[in-house]
Amino acid sequence: MKYGIIGRNGRMGNEIYNLFSEKGHDLVFSYDKEGENFLETPEVLIDFSLPTAFEKVIEYVEKFRCPLIIGTTGLSNEQITKLKELSQTLPIIQSYNFSLGIQVLLRLVKLADKLLDDVDIEITETHHRFKKDKPSGTAKMIKEVLNKEVNISSLRLGNVPGDHTVYFGNLGEIITISHRALSRRTFAAGVLKSAEFALKAVAGFYTFQDIFELTKEE
Known part of the structure; x- marks a missing residue:
């Protein structure tokens, strides 16, 4: 899997990077306050940054036209509405907890x-x-x-x-x-599960609860 992270240098960004690397996935794009690092267009974009970076997140999703997994907390109702609008054409997975x-x-x-x-x-x-x-x-x-x-x-x-x-x-x-939660790795594992789901999913607005229930049925 080729993936991108917004908030790469944060606590969750590091945890996600470490786990995904262990599983053989390639980080091809990242964006943080230090700037952008682009190697290839990602197949899935992951955001664990801050609500203040939301407009930048949307900009990249629209540019890459790839699924988004967003675990940023503190989003406003208007920002959630924007995600639901995007989900009409792309898989969007939004949750405040991926455990x-x-x-x-x-x-x-x-x-x-x-x-x-x-x-x-x-x-x-x-x-x-x-x-x-x-x-x-x-x-x-x-x-x-x-x-x-x-x-x-x-x-x-x-x-x-x-x-x-x-x-x-x-x-x-x-x-x-x-x-x-004993470590942030448990959340990273849920993000990985969501990313694998997103690559095969049809357009729509999903939560991690949806992923949990749908994968249990398989």
């Missing part, structure tokens, strides 16, 4: 909410000190699954890749559903 474990957590949270009555629900999330957005995109995903107003508590500490916990409590017991 397989988080997909399982989302299913468990949805099931617990369905089975439990008269419970208080709280979400907590912890990430490294450099993370810009608060609460995390993953915490927002969990809240969307619950489809109700739920408080989210956010911590920014050290170099934590990502911890998320959902609490269900009544007067007699508390149930917790948690996920802890």
